[in-house]
Structures are given as structure tokens and as C-alpha cells.
Amino acid sequence: MTEIPSAVDELTTPALLVDESALQSNIETMSSVRPGHSLRPHIKAFKSTALAARLADAGHDIFCCATVTEMEGMAQAGLGTDLLLANEVLDASRLGALTDVARITVAVDSDETLAAAVNAGIKEVLIDLNVGLPRCGCELEDSARLADAARAKGIEVRGVMGYEGHLMDMVDRDKQREGVAVSMAVLAKAHEMVGGDIVSAGGTGTFDINDVATEIQAGSYLLMDTHYAKVGLPFRRALTVLCRVISINTNGNYVVVDGGLKSLAMDHGNPTVDGADVFFCSDEHTTLIPHEGTTWAVGDLVRLWPAHVDPTVAKHERMYVVDGDRVIDAYEIDLRHW
Amino acid sequence: MTEIPSAVDELTTPALLVDESALQSNIETMSSVRPGHSLRPHIKAFKSTALAARLADAGHDIFCCATVTEMEGMAQAGLGTDLLLANEVLDASRLGALTDVARITVAVDSDETLAAAVNAGIKEVLIDLNVGLPRCGCELEDSARLADAARAKGIEVRGVMGYEGHLMDMVDRDKQREGVAVSMAVLAKAHEMVGGDIVSAGGTGTFDINDVATEIQAGSYLLMDTHYAKVGLPFRRALTVLCRVISINTNGNYVVVDGGLKSLAMDHGNPTVDGADVFFCSDEHTTLIPHEGTTWAVGDLVRLWPAHVDPTVAKHERMYVVDGDRVIDAYEIDLRHW
Known part of the structure; x- marks a missing residue:
């Protein structure tokens, strides 16, 4: 450099400038509400292993990523204690190559993404549920079938994930709570059917009101922006x-x-x-x-x-x-x- | 790689994919209207020395850039026959360092940007005029004074530039012609006052109707996008x-x-x-x-x-x-x- x-x-x-005092304050504010492994910081918001290492030092040493490159970089930086690709991928070969040096879990929401994980030698998955955001995630009625299919292939199903992204930037927190309850009822039901220890969900906008998730996938809280700032978060x-x-x-x-x-x-x-x-x-x-x-x-x-x-x-x-x-x-x- | x-x-x-047949067609279509040095391709649209080299092979071996990094990369790639920084810069030291290996010209629109060029050892400038886009460029009444100030410092003033960016995406070409005439009347007047050989202006949207510019600064035409495609260009x-x-x-x-x-x-x-x-x-x-x-x-x-x-x-x-x-x-x- x-x-x-x-x-x-x-x-x-x-x-690009990061204000140290605001950054440190954000780390501490989040840790006070979501200590240790109740937070799985989302790498996509800052894409930096140096910043990730700082979160690991603060007790949050499990991470989620949106891309294979993020997973690779984290593993190579020695931050691979527990890495989740919280996204679907059709060619998981580069992830499979990481399983010797890191714990790798991938989200699956279809037979095709499950097959990609199996083919790549991935050992652990989460079943990704659609909880209201029109993006990835299977329907509730398909989740148990997919979990069974994974287990039949010898894959460990660690639990479920579902991102209530459509509710992140709501200013009315009562309405947001209602929305989160509806979304998380789906995820809780899926969790009953699928099993496993993990219910991974949430984000910066719902970090303190999602009480179904065992771990919150938040990343934007670290650096923030004017859009999130309008919501009135701490x-x-x-x-x-x-x-x-x-x-x-x-x-x-x-x-x-x-x-x-x-x-x-x-x-x-x-x-x-x-x-x-x-x-x-x-x-x-x-x-x-x-x-x-x-x-x-x-x-x-x-x-x-x-x-x-x-x-x-x-x-x-x-x-x-x-x-x-x-x-x-x-x-x-x-x-x-x- | x-x-x-x-x-x-x-x-x-x-x-990112580039369709070879469309790319080649765009190079030829532009060259037929703006051959050789009547086009000064704008690097900012594609940021690639490989693509720039292809344009040089097609006869367009003078270029303009929006950033110092673009200028440096072009010079280092041996494409420095005539490089114009068509933008204002306050620290021109990295550009000054290129003058041994490339012909470097910078746009100036104020005493401060002229001083930056002088301090960096830049030998040639264009006076940048405001021709209607609310961005950089001095006013007409200031252009001759700035040119005199440059010459008093031993700097060669090669002419003027002025970007009619507010007129690029007009669908009504008659109205666009009227607008370009108004903008280019300012630039032509400045050219009379400032002197030099160059009147650098225009872009993809006005490549065929700007008849005041001695060279057109177009870059988007090579790859195009849905926004420009709406205008009905060839x-x-x-x-x-x-x-x-x-x-x-x-x-x-x-x-x-x-x-x-x-x-x-x-x-x-x-x-x-x-x-x-x-x-x-x-x-x-x-x-x-x-x-x-x-x-x-x-x-x-x-x-x-x-x-x-x-x-x-x-x-x-x-x-x-x-x-x-x-x-x-x-x-x-x-x-x-x-």
C-alpha cells in the first residue's frame, strides 16, 4: 500500500473517510444489545478484513458474506471460524476449496443450489426462507423437504435464515414490529420443521426488535449512511x-x-x-x-x-x-x- | 490476470460483457463522421488502456481524461501522444511528473487551477469555459484574462474547451441544435479572445451537430447504455x-x-x-x-x-x-x- x-x-x-469515534461508538452500541455470537456481522457492508478483525476482537468472530470473494478473503485472512454465505450460489467450487481452512456454511433455497453445495463438498447449509422480501428464499412448505434432501446427502443442516429486508428502513417502529412479527412467524415455523440451532435473520434496521433470530445479520450499522440515519437508530x-x-x-x-x-x-x-x-x-x-x-x-x-x-x-x-x-x-x- | x-x-x-460486433460498428460509425484528430476519445467512459489502444489504431491517438489516474495510466501505457485532463485539479504534481514521457495539457478555469499547473511544471493548458452546464468552467469575461495570466507564466495556451453536457441526451434534435449553437457561440467567442488551435467540446450526444469544436470529447458511444440509446443515435x-x-x-x-x-x-x-x-x-x-x-x-x-x-x-x-x-x-x- x-x-x-x-x-x-x-x-x-x-x-473515503471513517470517523473513528463514530465507528467505535457504533461497535459498542451494537455489542451492548447483541453481544458475541448473537451478532453475525455482514461483511458486504464494508468489504474489509481489517474492519472485520476489529469486530472479531470485540467478540463477534462469526460472519456472513454476500459473495464468494468475501468468503475467500475472510478465510484467507484467518477469520474463518464460522463463515456463512447468506446468498445463493450455483458454482460453489471456490467455497468447497476453503473447507480445509475455515468453517463454511452456505444458504440454499432450491434443489439446484443444494446440488451446487453437495458438488463442491460443502458440509453445512442453512435453509433460506422467503419471509416477505421478494428476493431469494424458498417458501415455507418447501423448507422441510429441502432440509431432508440435504440430510439425505450427508449435509448438516444448521438451521434457517430469512432476511426481512423489506422492513429495514421503516420509521414507524410499531408498524415495523408488526411486520417483523409476521416475517419471523414464518421463519420460526420453518425452524420447527427444519431443525438445527441457528435462526439467522435481521439487519441494522431490526437489530433490537427481532427477537426470533438467534443471530442478527447486520453490517450497515458500523458506518451508516443518510438513508439509515433517517430511521432514528442509535x-x-x-x-x-x-x-x-x-x-x-x-x-x-x-x-x-x-x-x-x-x-x-x-x-x-x-x-x-x-x-x-x-x-x-x-x-x-x-x-x-x-x-x-x-x-x-x-x-x-x-x-x-x-x-x-x-x-x-x-x-x-x-x-x-x-x-x-x-x-x-x-x-x-x-x-x-x- | x-x-x-x-x-x-x-x-x-x-x-461485464462487450459485444465485439457492436463495439466495432461504433468505432467505425464515429470514425466516419469524426476521423482522426477530430475526435479526442474520452477515457472516463471505459477506463481501459487496451480499448484506448484500439482507438489509437483506428486513428484517434489523442485522448482526454477526467482523472489524474487516467492520465498516468495512459502515459505509462505509451498512449501519451497528446493527453488532455479535461477537468480541474488542485494538485497537479503527478501530472507534472509525466511531462517527460507524454504531452500533457490540463484544463484551467481559475487562478488556483492555473497556479497548480504552473507549480507542477505543466507546459500547456486549455481555458475551460462554462457553456451552460452548471459545473466547471470560467465565464466568458474571465477567459482572456486567464489566458494572459497563463502566458505570463510561460505556459502555452492551446485554446479553449467547454462541455455542453446539459444538451447531451435531448431527443428533439432541432432543439438540441439550437442549444448547441447557443453554447458554442460562447466558446467561439472565447476562442477569438484566447487564441490557440484547439476548440475542444462535445460528446456522444452532439458528435455530429457540434460544428464549432475542432475535436469532440466523446467516450460513451463506444459501449453505450439504455439512457443514451433512447436518444436515437447511430x-x-x-x-x-x-x-x-x-x-x-x-x-x-x-x-x-x-x-x-x-x-x-x-x-x-x-x-x-x-x-x-x-x-x-x-x-x-x-x-x-x-x-x-x-x-x-x-x-x-x-x-x-x-x-x-x-x-x-x-x-x-x-x-x-x-x-x-x-x-x-x-x-x-x-x-x-x-
């Missing part, structure tokens, strides 16, 4: 994209910074910024309309708050851990791509 | 994201494929797919509602058409060049990050 500058203003922009926004003012138009009263679509995820909309409105983003630019009282000069640093943490992180090679204007560490984002 | 599979169905998904869509069906829900009649927000740019909206509607994208998934008559099985390959080419390419390590179901080449996307 290139040498890490010690001051934020020495960084090449755009750069986690602090730790992630910004550091940019520089590269152009100022005095006629139009707008300011242009050097980060845009290629450094910020846009699926949840524009980033936000303190002291200005975001006019629009293009590939390598964001045009800002400063509020009255905000004065920026060409060359000034500006921190943008991204709307969605996971795909924003995936655009960068590393995140710089900062304490105010000091860079105190850097974590490689080493689990990208597929 | 890992060995390239010879068949599309051997690729790890998601994977370029073919060459870019898809190859995915696999990983889950099928027969109750909900939807199909889940293994590419989503992390492999597709979402700033111009959802991708599209032949034979189905896109329901929604999440990090590593897209949920599709198949049209009547579309039958997919778990494991089938599906090609998604991204809505915006530039930031989609930037998410991937390489693009596979394909002829139908055969992989015939692979281009590293080696100009990513900053």
Missing part, C-alpha cells in the same frame, strides 16, 4: 467521501467538488453535505449550492455524506480512519469484486 | 452485465439474478433486460418479473443492459469481449480510482 498521509488535507481526493454516521472544491461559479452561486457518481452510490439518491444543497452529481463531480453563510474557496475540503453505505464502500480501494483532521489508520477494502 | 474462459457460461457472474448498445439466475419464486412469479447495485450504476435508474421487467435491485441481486413466454431456470444466464455506461464500467476489474456465447478477448479496466 502507498504510504498513508497523517493529515486529511494530504489525501488524494475523492477519498448509530452514528461514520462514513464520508472527502472531496476538494475544484471550481466556483460566482454568477451561478454554485461550487463544484471532485467526487461524484464514481465515488458515491446513487441508488438511494444524492449525497448530502453540511452547509449546502446538492444540485447534481456527475461522474467525477458534485455541484453544490452553498447555504447563506457558507463560504468555500477553491481547494477547500468538503465531506459528503453518502446515501447508501454498501455500494459506496465498494467503489473505493481503502478507507481512511480519521480523528478530526488527522488520519490515524487505513483499512484496505480488500473483499471487492466477485 | 486469471486465465480467460473461452465460453460465456464459464465466466464468474456478475461479469451507435449500438455493446455493454451488458452478465448474471445468473440464482433463485426462482413460483408463488410470486419472480426471478432473482446475481448482479445488482455493486455491478450496475443506478444514477440513471434501473437496468433493463430482454424478456422481463426489472422489479428492483439490491447490493448483489436484481429481481425480475418475466414477461409471458419468458422461461428461465435456476442457473440460466441473463444479460442486463445498464442505464449508465461510465460508472458501471468503473465497478468492474475487466470487460470480456464476446461474440455471441464465445469470449474472444478481455480488456483490463486499468484506469480506475484516483
Whole structure:
């Protein structure tokens, strides 16, 4: 890795910054509610073995992943105590190759994904249930059959998983509780039929109200974003994209910074910024309309708050851990791509 | 690089595919209207020196870039005949270091960006004009002053640039012509005042109607996307994201494929797919509602058409060049990050 500058203003922009104090606060807040193995941190939100190691040190040394590359990287980094691919995969051969160095469990929701696990020499699975989000997961009536089919092939069925992703960003927590109860009733019923020790579910938005899950699959809570921040969770926004003012138009009263679509995820909309409105983003630019009282000069640093943490992180090679204007560490984002 | 599979169905998904026949057609269509140096291909759209070399072979061996990393990579790849950073930069030291091996020109729109060029030992600049897009570029009345300031520092002013980006995706070409005329009148006036040989402007959407520019800065035309395709340009869509069906829900009649927000740019909206509607994208998934008559099985390959080419390419390590179901080449996307 290139040498890490010690001051934020020495960084090449755009750069991904993580506020150490907010990060540490988020780790502690989550651990107080979900200690040890009642949390299975989701790697997809930060894609960094260095950050994962920090969670392992905090007692959370079991993880879930969304991609085979994330699983491989975690195993290779010695973080393979208990890795769950919380996603379906048709070619599991690269996962099978990891079973000597890590405990590997994969989600299955069909005969085809079960066959992929069997063919790859995977020894353990979870049955993935559809609990209301229109994505992966088998139907309740199919879960026991699939578990039986797995056991008939000599595979250990560790339990069930089901992600209530459609309920993550609800502001009305009473309605959210009702929704979670409906979703988790399906998962609890499946668990009765399937057996095993694990009921893996939940996420940052339901970390404290999902009382059916034996382990919560949360990842976004660590770094947070403006979308999740609207929900009113007890986690602090730790992630910004550091940019520089590269152009100022005095006629139009707008300011242009050097980060845009290629450094910020846009699926949840524009980033936000303190002291200005975001006019629009293009590939390598964001045009800002400063509020009255905000004065920026060409060359000034500006921190943008991204709307969605996971795909924003995936655009960068590393995140710089900062304490105010000091860079105190850097974590490689080493689990990208597929 | 890992060995390239010879068949599309051997690729790890998601994977970026480029259709060779569409790519070659786009190169030829553009060259017939903008031969040789009347086109300055924009590297930001594809971020690959291999693809740039192909354009150089087709007679377009002058390029523009949006980032310092793009400039560095092009120079190091021996493609530095005439490289323009068509963007503002405050720390040009890495560019200054390239002047021994490449011809380096940078855009300047302020005293600060001019000072950065001077400090870095850059020898040549273009004056960047605001021609209507609320982004970088100085005002007309400031352009001659800035050119004089540059020349007073011993810097060669090669001319002017101005990007009419607000007019790129207009469907009504008569209205677009009117808009381009207004924007280019500003640039032509600036050129009179500033001098130099170059009037650099335009893009894929105005490649054939901008008759003021001496060179067109187009890049998206090579690979195209669904957004540009709506405009009715003579370029073919060459870019898809190859995915696999990983889950099928027969109750909900939807199909889940293994590419989503992390492999597709979402700033111009959802991708599209032949034979189905896109329901929604999440990090590593897209949920599709198949049209009547579309039958997919778990494991089938599906090609998604991204809505915006530039930031989609930037998410991937390489693009596979394909002829139908055969992989015939692979281009590293080696100009990513900053």
C-alpha cells in the first residue's frame, strides 16, 4: 500500500473517510444489545478484513458474506471460524476449496443450489426462507423437504435464515414490529420443521426488535449512511467521501467538488453535505449550492455524506480512519469484486 | 490476470460483457463522421488502456481524461501522444511528473487551477469555459484574462474547451441544435479572445451537430447504455452485465439474478433486460418479473443492459469481449480510482 498521509488535507481526493469515534461508538452500541455470537456481522457492508478483525476482537468472530470473494478473503485472512454465505450460489467450487481452512456454511433455497453445495463438498447449509422480501428464499412448505434432501446427502443442516429486508428502513417502529412479527412467524415455523440451532435473520434496521433470530445479520450499522440515519437508530454516521472544491461559479452561486457518481452510490439518491444543497452529481463531480453563510474557496475540503453505505464502500480501494483532521489508520477494502 | 474462459457460461457472474460486433460498428460509425484528430476519445467512459489502444489504431491517438489516474495510466501505457485532463485539479504534481514521457495539457478555469499547473511544471493548458452546464468552467469575461495570466507564466495556451453536457441526451434534435449553437457561440467567442488551435467540446450526444469544436470529447458511444440509446443515435448498445439466475419464486412469479447495485450504476435508474421487467435491485441481486413466454431456470444466464455506461464500467476489474456465447478477448479496466 502507498504510504498513508497523517493529515486529511494530504489525501488524494475523492477519498473515503471513517470517523473513528463514530465507528467505535457504533461497535459498542451494537455489542451492548447483541453481544458475541448473537451478532453475525455482514461483511458486504464494508468489504474489509481489517474492519472485520476489529469486530472479531470485540467478540463477534462469526460472519456472513454476500459473495464468494468475501468468503475467500475472510478465510484467507484467518477469520474463518464460522463463515456463512447468506446468498445463493450455483458454482460453489471456490467455497468447497476453503473447507480445509475455515468453517463454511452456505444458504440454499432450491434443489439446484443444494446440488451446487453437495458438488463442491460443502458440509453445512442453512435453509433460506422467503419471509416477505421478494428476493431469494424458498417458501415455507418447501423448507422441510429441502432440509431432508440435504440430510439425505450427508449435509448438516444448521438451521434457517430469512432476511426481512423489506422492513429495514421503516420509521414507524410499531408498524415495523408488526411486520417483523409476521416475517419471523414464518421463519420460526420453518425452524420447527427444519431443525438445527441457528435462526439467522435481521439487519441494522431490526437489530433490537427481532427477537426470533438467534443471530442478527447486520453490517450497515458500523458506518451508516443518510438513508439509515433517517430511521432514528442509535448509530452514528461514520462514513464520508472527502472531496476538494475544484471550481466556483460566482454568477451561478454554485461550487463544484471532485467526487461524484464514481465515488458515491446513487441508488438511494444524492449525497448530502453540511452547509449546502446538492444540485447534481456527475461522474467525477458534485455541484453544490452553498447555504447563506457558507463560504468555500477553491481547494477547500468538503465531506459528503453518502446515501447508501454498501455500494459506496465498494467503489473505493481503502478507507481512511480519521480523528478530526488527522488520519490515524487505513483499512484496505480488500473483499471487492466477485 | 486469471486465465480467460473461452465460453460465456464459464465466466464468474456478475461479469461485464462487450459485444465485439457492436463495439466495432461504433468505432467505425464515429470514425466516419469524426476521423482522426477530430475526435479526442474520452477515457472516463471505459477506463481501459487496451480499448484506448484500439482507438489509437483506428486513428484517434489523442485522448482526454477526467482523472489524474487516467492520465498516468495512459502515459505509462505509451498512449501519451497528446493527453488532455479535461477537468480541474488542485494538485497537479503527478501530472507534472509525466511531462517527460507524454504531452500533457490540463484544463484551467481559475487562478488556483492555473497556479497548480504552473507549480507542477505543466507546459500547456486549455481555458475551460462554462457553456451552460452548471459545473466547471470560467465565464466568458474571465477567459482572456486567464489566458494572459497563463502566458505570463510561460505556459502555452492551446485554446479553449467547454462541455455542453446539459444538451447531451435531448431527443428533439432541432432543439438540441439550437442549444448547441447557443453554447458554442460562447466558446467561439472565447476562442477569438484566447487564441490557440484547439476548440475542444462535445460528446456522444452532439458528435455530429457540434460544428464549432475542432475535436469532440466523446467516450460513451463506444459501449453505450439504455439512457443514451433512447436518444436515437447511430451507435449500438455493446455493454451488458452478465448474471445468473440464482433463485426462482413460483408463488410470486419472480426471478432473482446475481448482479445488482455493486455491478450496475443506478444514477440513471434501473437496468433493463430482454424478456422481463426489472422489479428492483439490491447490493448483489436484481429481481425480475418475466414477461409471458419468458422461461428461465435456476442457473440460466441473463444479460442486463445498464442505464449508465461510465460508472458501471468503473465497478468492474475487466470487460470480456464476446461474440455471441464465445469470449474472444478481455480488456483490463486499468484506469480506475484516483
